[in-house]
Amino acid sequence: MITDKQGREWLLQKLYDDGWRYIVGSLDDYVYITQREPTIVNGFFRSIGLCEIYKHIELKSVLPSLECGEIMNIAEELGIVDWSKVAVDTPILVSFDGCNWVKKYFAKVQNNTVYAFDNGATSWSVSNVEYCVTPWIYAKLAEV
Numbered sequence: 001m002i003t004d005k006q007g008r009e010w011l012l013q014k015l016y017d018d019g020w021r022y023i024v025g026s027l028d029d030y031v032y033i034t035q036r037e038p039t040i041v042n043g044f045f046r047s048i049g050l051c052e053i054y055k056h057i058e059l060k061s062v063l064p065s066l067e068c069g070e071i072m073n074i075a076e077e078l079g080i081v082d083w084s085k086v087a088v089d090t091p092i093l094v095s096f097d098g099c100n101w102v103k104k105y106f107a108k109v110q111n112n113t114v115y116a117f118d119n120g121a122t123s124w125s126v127s128n129v130e131y132c133v134t135p136w137i138y139a140k141l142a143e144v
Contacts, residue, residue, distance in 0.1 A: 021073070022036075022071055022074060024070070038071055089122045089123050090142075092142050093139070093140050094116050097137075101138075103142065106139075114135070
């Protein structure tokens with residue numbers, strides 16, 4: 001038997017894997033799921049562009065209560081990091097085994113692999129980024 005929390009995480013992960021990125025509360029028992037950051041006008045979700053993809057689904061009883069127009073970022077809920085938006089020199093934790101974590105500074109992401117500066121270096125202290133970074137299997141943002 002799975003817990004409500006596990007079920008919720010499974011559902012959010014499934015939505016994320018299927019390309020959905022946001023959940024928006026509505027007045028009734030439905031929520032909207034969208035692929036792009038939603039537009040809220042006067043507290044209500046509005047589909048502005050013809051290319052905007054969204055669905056109206058009945059999931060309010062499964063998800064945490066969302067007020068009308070309130071937006072949930074699915075990736076943030078799941079702790080998924082968009083590494084392409086992380087600033088160089090951001091403190092991160094990295095690991096080769098997912099158990100032993102090392103403090104490093106973010107260097108870049110390339111082909112979905114996170115690279116960190118070696119030996120406590122930062123972009124300010126290295127002369128050539130290509131030779132002073134290491135790719136890591138696991139990476140997460142450090143809580144500072």
